[in-house]
Amino acid sequence: MDIAYFIELLINGALTGMMYGLAALGIVLIYKSSGVPNLAQGAMVMLGAYFAWIAAAQWGIPLPFAIALAVVGMFLFGLFTERFLLRRMVGQPIIMIVMLTLGLEILLRGLGPGLFGAAPKSLDIGIGLAPIIIGDVFINRSYLVGAIVGVIMIGLALLFFRTRLGTKLRAVSDDHVASWSVGISVERAIAISWGLAGASAVAAGVMWGSVQGIDWTLSLLLFPAVAVVILGGLDSIYGVLVAGLIVGILGSVIPGYVDPIVGGGTRDVVTSLIILLTIIFRPHGIFGREDIERV
Amino acid sequence: MTSETAQAEAEPQAATDIVPPLLRMSNVEVAYDKVFLAIKGVSLELNTGGMVALLGSNGAGKSTTLKTISGLLAPERGAVNRGSVELRGRDILPLPPPARVHLGIVHVLEGRHVFGHLTPDENLLAAFPTRGRRERLDELREQVYTYFPRLRERSRTKAGYLSGGEQQMLAIGRALMTEPNLLMLDEPSLGLAPMLVEEIFGIIREINKQQDVGILLVEQNAAAALEIVSDAYLLENGHVVMSGKADVLKQNPDVQEFYLGGTGKVDYHNVKHYRRRKRWLA
Ligand SMILES: Nc1ncnc2c1ncn2[C@@H]1O[C@H](COP(=O)(O)OP(=O)(O)OP(=O)(O)O)[C@@H](O)[C@H]1O
Ligand SMILES: [Mg+2]
Numbered sequence: 001m002d003i004a005y006f007i008e009l010l011i012n013g014a015l016t017g018m019m020y021g022l023a024a025l026g027i028v029l030i031y032k033s034s035g036v037p038n039l040a041q042g043a044m045v046m047l048g049a050y051f052a053w054i055a056a057a058q059w060g061i062p063l064p065f066a067i068a069l070a071v072v073g074m075f076l077f078g079l080f081t082e083r084f085l086l087r088r089m090v091g092q093p094i095i096m097i098v099m100l101t102l103g104l105e106i107l108l109r110g111l112g113p114g115l116f117g118a119a120p121k122s123l124d125i126g127i128g129l130a131p132i133i134i135g136d137v138f139i140n141r142s143y144l145v146g147a148i149v150g151v152i153m154i155g156l157a158l159l160f161f162r163t164r165l166g167t168k169l170r171a172v173s174d175d176h177v178a179s180w181s182v183g184i185s186v187e188r189a190i191a192i193s194w195g196l197a198g199a200s201a202v203a204a205g206v207m208w209g210s211v212q213g214i215d216w217t218l219s220l221l222l223f224p225a226v227a228v229v230i231l232g233g234l235d236s237i238y239g240v241l242v243a244g245l246i247v248g249i250l251g252s253v254i255p256g257y258v259d260p261i262v263g264g265g266t267r268d269v270v271t272s273l274i275i276l277l278t279i280i281f282r283p284h285g286i287f288g289r290e291d292i293e294r295v
Numbered sequence: 296m297t298s299e300t301a302q303a304e305a306e307p308q309a310a311t312d313i314v315p316p317l318l319r320m321s322n323v324e325v326a327y328d329k330v331f332l333a334i335k336g337v338s339l340e341l342n343t344g345g346m347v348a349l350l351g352s353n354g355a356g357k358s359t360t361l362k363t364i365s366g367l368l369a370p371e372r373g374a375v376n377r378g379s380v381e382l383r384g385r386d387i388l389p390l391p392p393p394a395r396v397h398l399g400i401v402h403v404l405e406g407r408h409v410f411g412h413l414t415p416d417e418n419l420l421a422a423f424p425t426r427g428r429r430e431r432l433d434e435l436r437e438q439v440y441t442y443f444p445r446l447r448e449r450s451r452t453k454a455g456y457l458s459g460g461e462q463q464m465l466a467i468g469r470a471l472m473t474e475p476n477l478l479m480l481d482e483p484s485l486g487l488a489p490m491l492v493e494e495i496f497g498i499i500r501e502i503n504k505q506q507d508v509g510i511l512l513v514e515q516n517a518a519a520a521l522e523i524v525s526d527a528y529l530l531e532n533g534h535v536v537m538s539g540k541a542d543v544l545k546q547n548p549d550v551q552e553f554y555l556g557g558t559g560k561v562d563y564h565n566v567k568h569y570r571r572r573k574r575w576l577a
Pocket of ligand 2: 357359405481
């Protein structure tokens with residue numbers, strides 16, 4: 001067996017996994033504060049990429065500012081989604097809320113190409129296509145940068161949850177009534193988490209958009225992102241890091257050997273199996289919290 | 296502050312006539328799910344720095360009364376049909392819960408409700424205003440740990456793993472982080488050993504004295520409560536059936552029979568029995 005080939009699959013898988021993590025982060029942010037699994041995150045990633053593309057390519061704004069503008073735009077998009085869709089659902093069964101986010105995902109998937117044109121847009125963020133070559137191993141430069149951005153974002157999220165605001169968000173995720181009782185505005189905390197999920201979707205959208213172009217297929221990242229949060233634990237930032245690596249690596253190494261035999265399509269099977277097996281054998285994921293039993 | 300209290304003590308009549316009381320609840324009716332009347336015309340009053348108990352058996356409407364004041368009815372589909380609740384003469388019923396906390400009302404919930412996945416340190420931080428000054432945060436936290444030294448030792452354990460008594464202490468301490476004028480406690484003795492009840496009640500009294508915080512104490516443990524409050528209201532079936540000075544109520548034969556277990560002392564048998572009942576209800 002070719003060891004260089006294996007290492008290449010491993011490294012590129014790990015890098016891809018960190019980029020999945022970027023897409024998964026928003027789901028965790030929202031789940032942590034409100035207990036809502038946001039299935040619209042895939043479309044939010046797509047929308048974040050479109051926003052950045054409009055600002056950069058259409059309006060000619062220099063890239064860093066274009067991205068900043070997209071972050072602001074998606075933060076607002078998150079706030080509005082919470083304010084006008086999710087807040088109406090308070091007290092409804094969780095299944096209805098999940099369906100609402102799924103409906104939003106599907107709506108946006110359709111709306112994106114409708115508004116911006118179906119043809120993929122390219123977003124050049126100046127990384128360059130030439131792979132990095134170490135010995136016999138080829139490393140995708142875009143994935144490397146995306147993975148670094150992913151790790152940075154995960155680190156920022158971890159830091160954020162140690163701040164005053166972040167602590168309040170964690171309090172809200174523990175107990176809404178107790179939060180109200182000590183003056184925390186639960187509504188505002190949840191709105192902020194949606195805003196932050198929107199902002200993080202821009203990072204995912206820009207990195208993935210620069211790799212594969214910007215069109216509706218970016219929203220398909222929902223699938224590996226869901227695998228990451230289920231494996232890592234819906235409310236765990238560390239989980240995003242670790243599960244991102246696992247999903248990325250398994251989704252690269254296994255297809256690397258099996259695809260040539262069966263003719264492709266293995267990656268989605270691997271991702272699905274990760275979701276199914278985790279739910280069956282470890283429903284809270286690796287780091288997801290189980291409720292503390294203490295009377 | 297001391298001179299103010301002294302003055303209020305010297306001329307209690309005049310003071311209450313001119314300055315509205317800290318809390319005035321008039322003729323409040325509350326229904327859950329629009330149909331179930333939980334309290335039916337409750338009126339009560341509490342002066343600045345005062346200490347009042349609200350007593351009554353299971354389902355009397357004690358917690359509902361506190362939720363009406365803190366604004367926590369809405370999440371349980373409860374609503375005020377009529378009546379008013381004023382804090383220092385200001386109508387607070389239209390305000391959402393966080394705005395009421397901002398005005399100085401804080402509610403320590405029945406069953407403690409600590410943030411289980413946060414450490415005590417973080418529980419205290421969560422209750423401190425986001426824009427508050429760092430030094431004030433440290434002062435308040437220090438103050439809480441001075442009242443409850445046991446919490447300091449466990450300040451880095453997840454609160455969900457603390458003992459019941461420690462969680463109760465944390466719930467009270469967390470409420471103090473909001474710098475309240477009105478501290479409402481819903482059955483702080485619930486499920487605690489008698490020694491611990493005494494300790495916690497002692498601290499509640501200290502908080503009341505040292506900080507001039509008005510305290511509204513809901514209890515089923517009437518004997519213990521009547522020892523530390525100046526006045527009490529007795530709630531039955533959503534009505535105030537009796538109210539007055541604690542000393543007077545303690546001598547009342549009905550109160551003695553139904554709330555004090557026939558003696559003026561804490562009856563541990565009853566305490567246990569009541570705990571068992573609670574569990575059934577939970
Ligand atoms: N969320 C709710 N929905 C419907 N009914 C409720 C709700 N909460 C309380 N009730 C009812 O309202 C009445 C008063 O309840 P409340 O909790 O105020 O009593 P309590 O005096 O605090 O009793 P306990 O000592 O058992 O805590 C009870 O009959 C109770 O069943
Ligand atoms: Mg109660």
